[in-house]
Amino acid sequence: MYVLIGGAGMMGLELAETLLDMGHTIAVVDTDALACQYAREKIGVMAFEGSAVNTTTLMEAGIRKADIVIASLREDALNLALVTLSRHYRVPQIVVRMRDRDFAEPYQLAGATHIISTTELAINRVVNAIEYPQVDAMMHFEQGQIEVLKLTIPQECYIVGHRLAEIAQDPRFPAGTLIIGYQAHPHEDLMIPNGNTLLESGSTILAVTKPELVRKMLDFMGLCSP
Structure with a gap:
Protein backbone atom coordinates (compact mmCIF):
# COMPACT_ATOMS: atom_id res chain seq x y z
CA MET A 1 0.00 0.00 0.00
CA TYR A 2 1.03 3.59 -0.54
CA VAL A 3 1.26 5.26 2.88
CA LEU A 4 1.69 9.00 3.25
CA ILE A 5 2.90 10.16 6.66
CA GLY A 6 2.45 13.79 7.69
CA GLY A 7 5.20 14.62 10.15
CA ALA A 8 8.79 13.35 10.36
CA GLY A 9 9.16 13.50 14.11
CA MET A 10 10.18 10.49 16.18
CA MET A 11 6.82 8.77 15.73
CA GLY A 12 6.58 9.52 12.02
CA LEU A 13 10.08 8.25 11.27
CA GLU A 14 9.68 5.08 13.33
CA LEU A 15 6.37 4.40 11.62
CA ALA A 16 8.00 4.94 8.24
CA GLU A 17 10.76 2.45 9.03
CA THR A 18 8.37 -0.15 10.44
CA LEU A 19 5.90 0.09 7.57
CA LEU A 20 8.72 0.00 5.00
CA ASP A 21 9.98 -3.25 6.54
CA MET A 22 6.45 -4.62 6.17
CA GLY A 23 6.62 -4.02 2.43
CA HIS A 24 4.63 -0.80 2.06
CA THR A 25 5.62 2.18 -0.09
CA ILE A 26 6.19 5.18 2.17
CA ALA A 27 6.22 8.94 1.62
CA VAL A 28 6.96 11.38 4.44
CA VAL A 29 6.10 15.09 4.45
CA ASP A 30 7.69 17.58 6.83
CA THR A 31 8.94 21.17 6.89
CA ASP A 32 12.21 20.07 8.53
CA ALA A 33 14.85 19.63 5.83
CA LEU A 34 17.15 17.57 8.08
CA ALA A 35 14.32 15.22 9.04
CA CYS A 36 13.49 14.71 5.37
CA GLN A 37 17.14 14.06 4.57
CA TYR A 38 17.31 11.49 7.38
CA ALA A 39 14.17 9.79 6.06
CA ARG A 40 15.67 9.49 2.59
CA GLU A 41 19.25 8.53 3.46
CA LYS A 42 18.88 6.52 6.67
CA ILE A 43 15.46 4.92 6.31
CA GLY A 44 15.17 4.79 2.53
CA VAL A 45 11.72 6.27 2.03
CA MET A 46 10.52 9.17 -0.10
CA ALA A 47 10.48 12.48 1.74
CA PHE A 48 8.94 15.77 0.63
CA GLU A 49 10.03 18.99 2.27
CA GLY A 50 7.10 21.29 2.90
CA SER A 51 3.92 21.65 4.88
CA ALA A 52 1.71 18.56 5.17
CA VAL A 53 -1.32 20.86 5.07
CA ASN A 54 -0.26 22.54 1.84
CA THR A 55 -2.17 21.18 -1.15
CA THR A 56 0.76 21.63 -3.54
CA THR A 57 3.08 19.64 -1.29
CA LEU A 58 0.47 16.94 -0.76
CA MET A 59 -0.07 16.59 -4.52
CA GLU A 60 3.70 16.23 -5.02
CA ALA A 61 3.76 13.58 -2.32
CA GLY A 62 1.04 11.65 -4.14
CA ILE A 63 -1.97 12.04 -1.88
CA ARG A 64 -4.32 11.18 -4.75
CA LYS A 65 -2.89 7.66 -4.91
CA ALA A 66 -2.43 7.19 -1.15
CA ASP A 67 -4.16 4.19 0.40
CA ILE A 68 -3.51 5.52 3.89
CA VAL A 69 -2.61 8.91 5.34
CA ILE A 70 -1.13 9.03 8.84
CA ALA A 71 -1.38 12.44 10.51
CA SER A 72 1.38 12.66 13.11
CA LEU A 73 2.11 16.38 13.07
CA ARG A 74 3.15 18.33 16.15
CA GLU A 75 -0.22 19.99 16.77
CA ASP A 76 -3.78 18.66 16.75
CA ALA A 77 -4.96 21.67 14.75
CA LEU A 78 -2.52 20.78 11.96
CA ASN A 79 -3.50 17.12 12.11
CA LEU A 80 -7.14 18.15 11.82
CA ALA A 81 -6.36 20.12 8.67
CA LEU A 82 -4.51 17.13 7.21
CA VAL A 83 -7.42 14.82 8.02
CA THR A 84 -9.81 17.23 6.29
CA LEU A 85 -7.61 17.45 3.18
CA SER A 86 -7.15 13.69 3.09
CA ARG A 87 -10.90 13.25 3.19
CA HIS A 88 -11.20 15.78 0.36
CA TYR A 89 -8.80 13.72 -1.76
CA ARG A 90 -10.80 10.56 -0.96
CA VAL A 91 -8.07 8.71 0.91
CA PRO A 92 -9.65 5.40 2.06
CA GLN A 93 -7.97 5.24 5.48
CA ILE A 94 -6.97 8.23 7.59
CA VAL A 95 -5.12 7.56 10.83
CA VAL A 96 -4.47 10.44 13.22
CA ARG A 97 -2.43 10.79 16.40
CA MET A 98 -4.41 12.75 18.96
CA ARG A 99 -2.76 14.73 21.74
CA ASP A 100 -5.76 16.61 23.17
CA ARG A 101 -8.96 14.64 23.83
CA ASP A 102 -11.01 17.71 22.90
CA PHE A 103 -10.14 16.95 19.28
CA ALA A 104 -11.75 13.50 19.30
CA GLU A 105 -15.11 14.67 17.94
CA PRO A 106 -13.63 17.13 15.41
CA TYR A 107 -11.41 14.33 14.08
CA GLN A 108 -14.45 12.09 13.67
CA LEU A 109 -16.43 14.82 11.94
CA ALA A 110 -13.48 15.55 9.64
CA GLY A 111 -13.41 11.91 8.51
CA ALA A 112 -10.61 10.21 10.45
CA THR A 113 -11.05 6.44 10.28
CA HIS A 114 -8.71 5.73 13.21
CA ILE A 115 -7.93 8.06 16.12
CA ILE A 116 -4.95 7.09 18.27
CA SER A 117 -4.44 8.86 21.59
CA THR A 118 -0.78 8.37 22.44
CA THR A 119 -1.35 9.81 25.93
CA GLU A 120 -4.13 7.35 26.70
CA LEU A 121 -2.07 4.46 25.36
CA ALA A 122 0.85 5.37 27.61
CA ILE A 123 -1.38 5.84 30.65
CA ASN A 124 -3.13 2.51 30.05
CA ARG A 125 0.19 0.68 29.73
CA VAL A 126 1.46 2.14 33.00
CA VAL A 127 -1.79 1.43 34.85
Missing part, protein backbone atom coordinates in the same frame (compact mmCIF):
# COMPACT_ATOMS: atom_id res chain seq x y z
CA ASN A 128 -1.89 -2.14 33.52
CA ALA A 129 1.71 -2.73 34.58
CA ILE A 130 0.86 -1.58 38.11
CA GLU A 131 -2.55 -3.22 38.39
CA TYR A 132 -1.83 -6.48 36.55
CA PRO A 133 1.90 -7.28 36.65
CA GLN A 134 1.12 -10.91 35.73
CA VAL A 135 -0.15 -9.87 32.29
CA ASP A 136 2.40 -9.87 29.48
CA ALA A 137 0.29 -7.43 27.46
CA MET A 138 -3.23 -6.02 27.51
CA MET A 139 -5.24 -4.17 24.89
CA HIS A 140 -8.56 -2.36 25.22
CA PHE A 141 -11.27 -2.43 22.57
CA GLU A 142 -14.61 -0.70 22.14
CA GLN A 143 -13.84 2.07 24.64
CA GLY A 144 -12.65 -0.42 27.25
CA GLN A 145 -15.63 -2.77 26.99
CA ILE A 146 -13.43 -5.66 25.85
CA GLU A 147 -9.94 -6.68 27.00
CA VAL A 148 -7.46 -8.89 25.17
CA LEU A 149 -4.87 -10.42 27.49
CA LYS A 150 -1.59 -12.09 26.67
CA LEU A 151 -0.75 -14.52 29.46
CA THR A 152 2.02 -17.01 30.11
CA ILE A 153 0.84 -20.30 31.61
CA PRO A 154 2.63 -20.85 34.95
CA GLN A 155 4.92 -23.87 35.05
CA GLU A 156 3.08 -25.67 37.84
CA CYS A 157 -0.44 -24.57 36.96
CA TYR A 158 -2.99 -27.37 36.99
CA ILE A 159 -4.27 -26.49 33.50
CA VAL A 160 -0.96 -27.63 32.02
CA GLY A 161 -1.55 -30.88 30.14
CA HIS A 162 -5.26 -30.26 29.74
CA ARG A 163 -7.12 -29.60 26.50
CA LEU A 164 -8.84 -26.30 25.84
CA ALA A 165 -12.28 -27.91 25.84
CA GLU A 166 -11.68 -29.19 29.38
CA ILE A 167 -10.55 -25.76 30.55
CA ALA A 168 -13.63 -24.06 29.08
CA GLN A 169 -15.89 -26.47 30.99
CA ASP A 170 -14.20 -25.79 34.32
CA PRO A 171 -16.70 -23.92 36.54
CA ARG A 172 -13.88 -21.67 37.76
CA PHE A 173 -13.13 -20.48 34.22
CA PRO A 174 -14.75 -17.02 33.80
CA ALA A 175 -17.94 -17.31 31.75
CA GLY A 176 -17.85 -15.22 28.58
CA THR A 177 -14.07 -15.50 28.26
CA LEU A 178 -12.56 -16.95 25.07
CA ILE A 179 -9.04 -18.15 24.37
CA ILE A 180 -8.39 -17.03 20.81
CA GLY A 181 -4.64 -17.54 20.43
CA TYR A 182 -2.02 -20.07 21.50
CA GLN A 183 1.75 -20.13 21.21
CA ALA A 184 3.40 -23.29 22.52
CA HIS A 185 6.94 -21.86 22.47
CA PRO A 186 8.39 -18.38 21.79
CA HIS A 187 10.01 -19.55 18.55
CA GLU A 188 6.75 -20.96 17.18
CA ASP A 189 3.98 -19.10 15.37
CA LEU A 190 0.84 -17.96 17.16
CA MET A 191 -2.03 -20.29 16.23
CA ILE A 192 -5.80 -20.23 16.55
CA PRO A 193 -6.58 -23.02 19.03
CA ASN A 194 -9.48 -25.44 19.08
CA GLY A 195 -10.99 -27.68 21.74
CA ASN A 196 -8.26 -30.29 21.24
CA THR A 197 -5.37 -27.87 21.76
CA LEU A 198 -3.19 -29.15 24.60
CA LEU A 199 -1.85 -26.44 26.92
CA GLU A 200 1.83 -26.74 27.74
CA SER A 201 3.89 -25.31 30.57
CA GLY A 202 5.45 -21.97 29.68
CA SER A 203 3.22 -21.50 26.65
CA THR A 204 1.33 -18.29 25.90
CA ILE A 205 -2.39 -17.70 25.37
CA LEU A 206 -4.44 -14.76 24.11
CA ALA A 207 -7.73 -14.41 25.94
CA VAL A 208 -10.68 -12.11 25.27
CA THR A 209 -12.72 -11.11 28.31
CA LYS A 210 -14.66 -8.32 30.00
CA PRO A 211 -12.85 -5.80 32.23
CA GLU A 212 -14.68 -7.02 35.31
CA LEU A 213 -13.47 -10.58 34.63
CA VAL A 214 -9.75 -9.80 34.29
CA ARG A 215 -9.01 -10.38 37.97
CA LYS A 216 -11.02 -13.62 37.96
CA MET A 217 -9.10 -14.80 34.89
CA LEU A 218 -5.78 -14.08 36.58
CA ASP A 219 -6.91 -15.90 39.73
CA PHE A 220 -7.92 -18.85 37.57
CA MET A 221 -4.51 -18.89 35.87
CA GLY A 222 -2.90 -18.86 39.31
CA LEU A 223 -4.70 -22.02 40.51
CA CYS A 224 -1.60 -24.13 40.74
CA SER A 225 -2.75 -27.37 42.29
CA PRO A 226 -1.27 -30.83 41.67
